[in-house]
Amino acid sequence: MKKINLRIRTVIILAAAISILVGIGYSKTPSLMASNIESQEKAENKEASIIMKERLINYFPGSEEARWEVFSLADSLLQQEERIMIGPNFVGGGRGDQVNIGAEKVISYLQKVAKAQDEVMWRYMSYQKIGQIYQIQSDYDEAVKYYEIAARGFAEGDKAFKVAEVNGSLVEIYMELGDMDKALALVEYNLESYPEQEQARFLVLKGDIYFQLGEFTKAEAVYKQAMQQAEKDWERFLDHSKQNDLKESNINATLQDQPPYKHSKSRLELLQTMESGGFPKNNGYQDKGNIIGKILVGNAPLPNVLVYLINEQEYDGRMSHLEGAASYAPVKTDGLGSFEFSGIVPGRYFVVLGVLPSDLEGLGRFKGLDTFTVQEGETENLEYAFQPRVIVNHPAGQQFFTEGEELPISWNGAPGAKSYNLHITLKLENGYASRVYLQNLKDTSYVFEPEGLQARGMNFITWANDILGPSAILGSFYPGAEIFFVVEALDESGKSISDSEGYVLQLNANYPSVQIEETSFFSQGDKLVLEKKYSEAEQAYLQELKEKPDNPYVLLSLARIYNYGWGEGTSNPQKALQYYIRLLGITKEKFIIEEAASAGIQAQDYELALEFFEGIEEYFEENSFWYHLMGELYFKTGDPEKALRYYQNYLKGQKEFRDLGPVVALLYLDRFEEAIKLLEGKEYSQLLRYSSTGETQIPADIPTLIYSLEKYSSGIKSDLQKEDFRKYLMEIMSIDRKGRLEQVQAFQAKLKTLGEEDVLVKALQEIARDRM
Numbered sequence: 001m002k003k004i005n006l007r008i009r010t011v012i013i014l015a016a017a018i019s020i021l022v023g024i025g026y027s028k029t030p031s032l033m034a035s036n037i038e039s040q041e042k043a044e045n046k047e048a049s050i051i052m053k054e055r056l057i058n059y060f061p062g063s064e065e066a067r068w069e070v071f072s073l074a075d076s077l078l079q080q081e082e083r084i085m086i087g088p089n090f091v092g093g094g095r096g097d098q099v100n101i102g103a104e105k106v107i108s109y110l111q112k113v114a115k116a117q118d119e120v121m122w123r124y125m126s127y128q129k130i131g132q133i134y135q136i137q138s139d140y141d142e143a144v145k146y147y148e149i150a151a152r153g154f155a156e157g158d159k160a161f162k163v164a165e166v167n168g169s170l171v172e173i174y175m176e177l178g179d180m181d182k183a184l185a186l187v188e189y190n191l192e193s194y195p196e197q198e199q200a201r202f203l204v205l206k207g208d209i210y211f212q213l214g215e216f217t218k219a220e221a222v223y224k225q226a227m228q229q230a231e232k233d234w235e236r237f238l239d240h241s242k243q244n245d246l247k248e249s250n251i252n253a254t255l256q257d258q259p260p261y262k263h264s265k266s267r268l269e270l271l272q273t274m275e276s277g278g279f280p281k282n283n284g285y286q287d288k289g290n291i292i293g294k295i296l297v298g299n300a301p302l303p304n305v306l307v308y309l310i311n312e313q314e315y316d317g318r319m320s321h322l323e324g325a326a327s328y329a330p331v332k333t334d335g336l337g338s339f340e341f342s343g344i345v346p347g348r349y350f351v352v353l354g355v356l357p358s359d360l361e362g363l364g365r366f367k368g369l370d371t372f373t374v375q376e377g378e379t380e381n382l383e384y385a386f387q388p389r390v391i392v393n394h395p396a397g398q399q400f401f402t403e404g405e406e407l408p409i410s411w412n413g414a415p416g417a418k419s420y421n422l423h424i425t426l427k428l429e430n431g432y433a434s435r436v437y438l439q440n441l442k443d444t445s446y447v448f449e450p451e452g453l454q455a456r457g458m459n460f461i462t463w464a465n466d467i468l469g470p471s472a473i474l475g476s477f478y479p480g481a482e483i484f485f486v487v488e489a490l491d492e493s494g495k496s497i498s499d500s501e502g503y504v505l506q507l508n509a510n511y512p513s514v515q516i517e518e519t520s521f522f523s524q525g526d527k528l529v530l531e532k533k534y535s536e537a538e539q540a541y542l543q544e545l546k547e548k549p550d551n552p553y554v555l556l557s558l559a560r561i562y563n564y565g566w567g568e569g570t571s572n573p574q575k576a577l578q579y580y581i582r583l584l585g586i587t588k589e590k591f592i593i594e595e596a597a598s599a600g601i602q603a604q605d606y607e608l609a610l611e612f613f614e615g616i617e618e619y620f621e622e623n624s625f626w627y628h629l630m631g632e633l634y635f636k637t638g639d640p641e642k643a644l645r646y647y648q649n650y651l652k653g654q655k656e657f658r659d660l661g662p663v664v665a666l667l668y669l670d671r672f673e674e675a676i677k678l679l680e681g682k683e684y685s686q687l688l689r690y691s692s693t694g695e696t697q698i699p700a701d702i703p704t705l706i707y708s709l710e711k712y713s714s715g716i717k718s719d720l721q722k723e724d725f726r727k728y729l730m731e732i733m734s735i736d737r738k739g740r741l742e743q744v745q746a747f748q749a750k751l752k753t754l755g756e757e758d759v760l761v762k763a764l765q766e767i768a769r770d771r772m
Contacts, residue, residue: 062116083354120157164197200260230261293382301337306354364498534566573602
């Protein structure tokens with residue numbers, strides 16, 4: 001009997017031990033599986049890692065490892081939805097990583113994990129992520145459903161900051177759907193119920209709602225509140241940082257960079273401009289404009305494109321700030337590729353297209369997203385078309401190239417193309433630099449054969465770690481340089497419609513390129529430049545010049561070294577001019593004359609710069625920027641009549657001013673009516689200007705300028721004499737180079753002493769702001 005009891009006890013103990021071991025093994029399995037997933041990902045076995053993730057989520061949904069893996073899948077899916085953002089002069093965004101699990105499956109995994117999680121935070125974060133996935137798919141009903149589940153759960157779990165986060169997403173959806181009443185009610189609820197959570201963000205949303213409703217006085221008041229709250233939040237952050245011994249130098253941001261502050265400040269400046277331009281602050285939807293547009297691929301519609309509408313004055317030039325600068329909720333193109341914005345405040349806008357990388361495969365880049373003006377009570381019609389990418393047949397991949405050789409470049413003709421530009425792109429240590437090498441080629445082939453001094457003409461003035469890049473001195477053709485070729489297709493009007501690069505980078509593709517092996521001249525000074533030993537290179541070049549005083553390569557290198565400098569305080573444009581003049585006694589290459597003229601401007605020898613430009617004027621293309629520059633130089637040298645002729649040469653066919661130089665010339669010549677007509681006939685960029693310290697400044701207010709000039713032309717007296725007015729115009733045009741902001745501010749302070757309400761003083765104040 002005792003033996004039996006002993007056996008039973010032994011069996012029980014063994015069973016318990018086995019149970020404990022199994023339990024331990026079971027509890028350790030998720031951790032082991034997570035380690036395996038990490039190993040697979042490091043080995044880039046994506047399919048194997050995804051299979052392991054799915055098993056982990058299915059078998060152990062309540063584990064911490066399953067939670068992080070499903071969140072990882074959801075985040076990857078959301079990032080995969082990240083679009084390539086295409087604007088007037090920038091392209092960015094998009095991702096190459098693809099998640100081979102559909103949205104529906106990821107959502108089902110999130111639901112499984114949510115049900116198995118014990119902690120409130122993780123359970124409702126799962127529902128929040130489901131809402132995010134539905135939101136990017138524009139399934140707003142489902143997005144709202146899951147966001148509301150998450151918000152209720154976070155509220156019950158006393159997670160106020162998460163409630164605020166989810167409510168912010170709900171407000172954005174309601175605004176996108178045009179349900180401003182619901183959006184405003186939720187904003188008010190959040191401000192009252194969770195006053196310590198993201199108050200600045202909700203004040204901004206409230207201001208945006210009033211702005212879109214056309215209640216501008218209310219919007220103005222709320223934006224001011226948002227700025228004040230953002231300042232308080234920033235002060236609290238700095239105090240917290242000090243308490244935690246976080247050095248201020250390590251805080252890579254300022255108050256001005258904080259989205260609520262930045263957006264509110266931008267909107268207040270816009271409202272100020274609207275008011276000064278005669279657009280009342282409280283006019284509801286009357287006098288607003290509309291936009292309708294279409295996105296195509298060839299002649300076929302492109303659906304599911306996210307279209308952002310950006311007020312030019314609110315954009316700070318940074319692509320990463322598009323969300324904050326968007327004037328209205330973005331819209332998606334429908335099955336016909338169509339989109340629409342209604343109730344738009346009159347002003348200058350541009351659109352940014354957010355396109356999925358998969359929809360851009362095989363398409364070339366185009367340039368056509370220009371700024372446009374929305375007029376009161378009118379509808380602006382837009383149409384943008386992507387075209388197939390230009391295919392370069394030869395060279396295929398990279399080839400080695402020695403100066404003096406010939407390299408045929410050929411490509412297939414693009415639909416609708418009437419001419420082509422050939423660009424070269426130089427690989428740099430910190431990126432790439434590109435520019436047009438040849439323009440308006442009518443054929444679909446070209447023989448590339450740069451040699452002699454011309455091979456150094458295509459230089460790129462770039463900096464890395466405050467040190468000049470070697471290309472600035474050596475051009476693009478030096479031993480070891482890698483050059484890529486891009487063909488750009490133009491239509492009959494000269495507008496870019498496609499290219500050979502495209503939007504989607506193919507990492508393993510053989511892009512047409514050459515690596516330079518040898519050049520006809522490469523001196524010791526050149527070698528030192530390539531090593532960025534510029535002081536030693538300068539001395540080597542001077543020695544080489546003693547041995548051969550007429551060496552054009554050395555003269556060019558010395559001219560460039562002194563023209564650009566290689567670090568703080570090392571440029572010497574007067575010395576550069578001496579070497580350019582010596583070089584021009586040997587050769588009259590056009591690029592050398594252009595560089596010499598630019599050095600003349602830097603040296604403030606405007607008459608000499610004009611002399612150089614006049615020597616190559618016959619080669620200028622129609623509407624060339626050089627005409628505009630010559631106009632400014634003629635004005636500065638006391639010939640406003642000639643300045644005006646050159647300004648007008650530049651303005652022919654131009655949609656907008658480069659700056660207000662032509663207007664200044666007309667006013668100097670006492671041709672006020674013509675100046676007003678020109679201001680009314682050409683557009684003027686409202687992009688923010690930047691000071692040397694990074695501060696943003698709004699540009700000249702054209703409606704205020706026109707109003708002031710019209711009042712003076714109608715007989716309103718000014719205390720300024722004509723000669724004094726001309727003197728101030730000349731003083732304005734002398735504001736250039738470094739410290740422009742400080743120069744403008746000093747000039748405006750001086751003008752204030754002459755009477756702020758004087759019509760000509762007001763006009764001068766606005767013209768001065770154009771020089772920033």
